[in-house]
Amino acid sequence: MPIISRGFHGRARDPRHRLPPGQYETNGFPVLSTGPTPAVHLDQWEFTIRTETGARHSWDWTQFLALPDETPTVDLHCVTKWSKFDTDWQGVSLDVLLEDVETNADYALVRSYGDYTTNMPLEDLVDGQAWIAYRYDGEELDPEHGGPARLLIPHLYFWKSAKWVRGIQLLMEEERGFWETYGYHDYGDPWREQRYQGD
């Protein structure tokens, strides 16, 4: 039984009932990262998928922009408790990027410029659940929000949506990323409130 905080009422409840437990709605777009924002130059940008056998599939910026894009509108849920509804993105579905990749892997480790990493099961990246996004709200993606391109995987807590993404490594066994080695959850489902390992 939770303790009732005497005299606490909270805000008017969200009528759309889309807030996962423990979250609150924000209209801003807060930023969470662990260090300085890395400078990523488009002429050196490359996105690489590496399989468990060492096979590489990579795209430079021009090739990447030539891929078919989608414009998902999604809700974001950050482990720092904010949620933001109906955000508009443009990007390439991971289904497109993984289409020709031959793999038996079950896990993915996402890598970023600036050495950030995060992990998730590979099946969470496919079936229209994840994108490499390069535009937000009709504009080029701001560096502080992960530009030039970031992973967008909105059904998991937002730290899984790695900023400044540079590639994905496919793995037979799960390997923990940056926050996950510091005790954050390997999966991170906001609806099951999987904030930390053990939740």
Next chain:
Amino acid sequence: MAGATVPRRLGERLRWRAARLTERVTETGTARTLVFDVPGWPGHLAGQHVDVRLTAEDGYSTQRSYSLASAPDGESVALTVQRLEDGEVSPYLTDELAVGDLVELRGPVGGWFVWRTEQKEPILLVGGGSGLVPLMAMIRTRRAVSDRTPFRLLYSVRSPDDQLYTAELRRDDPGLDKTYLYTRSTPEHWPRPPGHVTASDLSTGGWPPDFEPTCYVCGSTGFVETAAGLLVALGHHPGRIRTERFGPSA
């Protein structure tokens, strides 16, 4: 979930605990330090935070994260909360929660933005506004264990009235150098005109990059972007700059 084994200690840290308010200290017009008694508190590292959960009578519940302000001190835990005008939680914590009242708290959380007493390199602390709170936990921890690691603090704040922990920071702390930057209004006869943090501030009040200090930068997103970017431009390795942002989360 495969691979998610539960280390016992971590599970223990993530249990929600009843925390009773034992003391409320007025820091500024809008900031209060709240001291809680938390039975079973496992201790913490300087820089870590806690999650606070409030539950209304109708069962509605919400959570926020707050940095720990205190050095480890048994089962006593201090948070400094800045009241946000349109906030849902902070006005309740700063104005309504009375001594003796209970909230739920869990933690400590976070293992990256921390200073450990084993670290021997010089330390630069760069705080903007209430971003001073986790840095103060580092200063207090260093003092509590009589550590001699050289610390430098750069604290940027709107005006003297907004300064946190003023009396405590005025006291002499050997090996801790302090630089105050004011962005809107300064004390009388202050040599530096009001303004945001500059490269020259960080180079005069900080450490030369070849001393290889670890830099901890905490504040609003704008402040952290600016200060961390300037530190990189001055030659500090990005891997030695740790940041924590206090979002506009209410």
